[in-house]
Amino acid sequence: MKNRLKVLRAERDWSQADLAERLDVSRQSVNAIETGKYDPSLPLAFRIARLFGLTVEDIFPQD
């Protein structure tokens, strides 16, 4: 699934490890989500959205 995670992270100047720490997941997970290789569960998607102050749809747009 395409997402804006990498862009949002770059805007805040966070590394994958920074984001992983803030989400309490592994850097491996952040990388897999960013590259669209893994779709997060609904609870994790909400956690990501909350961290960036956005909605789930803002981060994971349905095109």
Added chain:
Amino acid sequence: MSRFTPAQRRYNRRVLWLSLVYALLLFGAVYAFRRDLLAGPVAWAAAILPALPIVGIFAAIGLYLAEEQDEYVRMLMVRQTLWASGFALSLATIWGFLESFRLVGHVESFYVAVLWFGGLGLGACANRLTFARGG
């Protein structure tokens, strides 16, 4: 964050201890049976003992899956165990038929566990191919 999740560290520690216990029990059982030191119920117990740490490793894998908080890492391990199960059961089934038609010799059934652990490695390779690092 460390290379391993907290659940992975616990799992590694458990497997390390169980492997150590397995080596000791196996060594003890082989030694005792080779010298005909055991008979009756004690022989049964001594024969079963080395299997228990292996059963423990299966339990440690189940415990790990229950404890792992990182859903992506957990999914990778679930995929590995599915590969392992498919691989071990397929080979055991094929071998079973070959054996029943007397085309191959008998192989002790604990080798299914060996195949299963080999299958975990296969699953790790499959994960690497499917979710190869990038970005």
